Amino acid sequence: MVLNRRIPTLLTRHPSVLDVCLVGSRAEVRADERSDWDFLIKTSDFGAVAKALPELLAPLECLAQQWDPLSPHWVWMLMLRGPVKVDLVLAGRSHPPQLPWVPSATSLEAIDMHFWGWILWIDSKARADSALHKTELVKLFEHILAPLGVEAIPRTGTDAVALYLTARAEAEARFGLEVPRRLQAEVAPVLGQA
Numbered sequence: 757m758v759l760n761r762r763i764p765t766l767l768t769r770h771p772s773v774l775d776v777c778l779v780g781s782r783a784e785v786r787a788d789e790r791s792d793w794d795f796l797i798k799t800s801d802f803g804a805v806a807k808a809l810p811e812l813l814a815p816l817e818c819l820a821q822q823w824d825p826l827s828p829h830w831v832w833m834l835m836l837r838g839p840v841k842v843d844l845v846l847a848g849r850s851h852p853p854q855l856p857w858v859p860s861a862t863s864l865e866a867i868d869m870h871f872w873g874w875i876l877w878i879d880s881k882a883r884a885d886s887a888l889h890k891t892e893l894v895k896l897f898e899h900i901l902a903p904l905g906v907e908a909i910p911r912t913g914t915d916a917v918a919l920y921l922t923a924r925a926e927a928e929a930r931f932g933l934e935v936p937r938r939l940q941a942e943v944a945p946v947l948g949q950a
Contacts, residue, residue, distance in 0.1 A: 757840065766812050767844075772801035779845070790880040790946075792841035802849055806830065809844070812821050820869040820940050825854040826899065835873050839942040856899040861931040864924075871900050871920055872939035879913045879947055889913075914945060 764776035777783070780794035799805040809832050812823055824831040824843070830851045835843040856868045860906055878892045896916060897909045904923035910916035926936050 758818050759840070762816070763793070763795055763813075763842065763844075766815060767795075767797060767805075770805055770808050770812055771930050772799050772804045773796040774800055785880050790876075792843060792880065794843045794845065796847055798847045802830075802846060806832075806846060811931055812846065814843055819942060820873065823851075825857075825870065826895070827851055828853060831871075833873055835876075835939060835942070837942060839876055839939075840871075840945060841873050841876055852885060856903045859904055859927050859931075861933055864927055864931060864933065865935045867904070868898060868935045869939060871896075872943045874900070875947065877919075878916075890925065912942055917944065917947060 758878070760778045760782065760887075766779075767773050767776045775798040777796050779796045780902065781791045782793055797805065813821065813834065818834045818836060820833075820835040822833055825834050827845075828850060829848040830845040831847050832846070834844070838840065857863060857870070859867060874892075874896055878889060878896065879889050882890070893910050893913070893916060897906065901910070901916065901919055901923060904917045904920070904927055906923050908919070909922075910919055926933070
């Protein structure tokens, strides 16, 4: 899957998509095999394109898609098999970061999507930037783990996964549901959590 060609081809089918360009570490040829893919999308109709994203991206058979609740920009996050994380940044609009998640029967699957995409991204940065790694683990704690009842900030990605799995199981029991395990099945083995 050559995403630097496939994603622009899929998105430019929409008449309001003016341009799609690869940005970030992959565009700057400093990425490794675990780096995410970042694309900047310029539109003539933000609302129409935002609404159409799931349908436009359907051929990718995404494991998960959702807006990034913490980005200062409107970022549509995708998780693909591999696992591969993709961020689509819609240019020209700022996005107010949201408050930490509030676990509920209706939010638990979205929380799960956010956790696995975020921990994969944190893990990819851990080798290159230990300060960023620590900062992101604190943010992960504040926005996902603490709302689920975790009391300690994880020191490593491995700790974060273990804490999350326990807290998620408790939330599933509390709400009487089970979130799909497709993201865990893709991401956990890459993190050494098989």
